[in-house]
Amino acid sequence: MTISHMETLTDNVYFILVSLLTDKHGYLIMQNIEEVTGGAFVIGPASLYTNLKKLLKAGLIHEKPGEKSNQKVYGITSRGVEALKSEVKRKEQMVTLAKRALATLDGGEE
Amino acid sequence: MKHKYVMISGFAFGEKADMKKLKRLASQGWILEGLTPFFYKLRKGEPANIDYSLDYRSDYDEEYFKIFQEAGWIHRATHAGEMHIFSAPEGTTPLYLDPDEQSEQYLPMIKGTAKGSASSFAISCLLATLWHFIGPTGWISHILMALWILVWIVFVFNFLPCMGFLFRRIRMARQAR
Numbered sequence: 001m002t003i004s005h006m007e008t009l010t011d012n013v014y015f016i017l018v019s020l021l022t023d024k025h026g027y028l029i030m031q032n033i034e035e036v037t038g039g040a041f042v043i044g045p046a047s048l049y050t051n052l053k054k055l056l057k058a059g060l061i062h063e064k065p066g067e068k069s070n071q072k073v074y075g076i077t078s079r080g081v082e083a084l085k086s087e088v089k090r091k092e093q094m095v096t097l098a099k100r101a102l103a104t105l106d107g108g109e110e
Numbered sequence: 111m112k113h114k115y116v117m118i119s120g121f122a123f124g125e126k127a128d129m130k131k132l133k134r135l136a137s138q139g140w141i142l143e144g145l146t147p148f149f150y151k152l153r154k155g156e157p158a159n160i161d162y163s164l165d166y167r168s169d170y171d172e173e174y175f176k177i178f179q180e181a182g183w184i185h186r187a188t189h190a191g192e193m194h195i196f197s198a199p200e201g202t203t204p205l206y207l208d209p210d211e212q213s214e215q216y217l218p219m220i221k222g223t224a225k226g227s228a229s230s231f232a233i234s235c236l237l238a239t240l241w242h243f244i245g246p247t248g249w250i251s252h253i254l255m256a257l258w259i260l261v262w263i264v265f266v267f268n269f270l271p272c273m274g275f276l277f278r279r280i281r282m283a284r285q286a287r
Binding site: 010011012026027030042043044045046047048049050051053070071072 | 165169170172173174176177178180181183203204205206207208211212214215
């Protein structure tokens, strides 16, 4: 399955895109995701590599040579930002829906 | 330097068991150094508490091994250019945490072995037909028979791994649900 065919972003892709709003090299993405989620979400190196390749192919991220030799640095593209924005919107709608439904369960209190 | 060779059980069926076996051997100081077509090549060193993991990938570059290495997974050996064995200290973040993504890696293996099974089966049918017309005597007939047996061996070595990968993928997909 390629990312351009995905209607929704997987959690792995979602966190990678968020992480790449500032440029990072491969391992730093893994560390950053673990750090910002307080260890609640961890991504394995095989998953990271697979998803980076898919995201590059789909044009949602770009790569460039890093400061150190043979190091690659990744960053989000404008298409990636668009994909992330629409995913955030979708997630917001889902959360709003559930919150409203839960509120009726609690007798109208939120 | 002391070396030891341990039989490979076949990655399609024995992946988990083999990785466990390699882990046990590492705890006795036998560390994986490379692969031969049928054996793991181990080198005597210090006993180590390490995990082994296998990743299937035919499309990879330098960056692949770099990301793995930075994440703690050292590349130990590659089999047939698409099966990569890595080791890491016990407790290192595994290669995959998402069973869905993990099962995806078997797709090219399933496709490849399925193609191999189908084409070898078709060739064996063709040979059998030819043999039927030529008859059971004469040197051409013997050559056809020998070829037929060879093609069947190719078939078995494609079909069985294909089933193995397919079952593993189905099991992982179930786990993901």
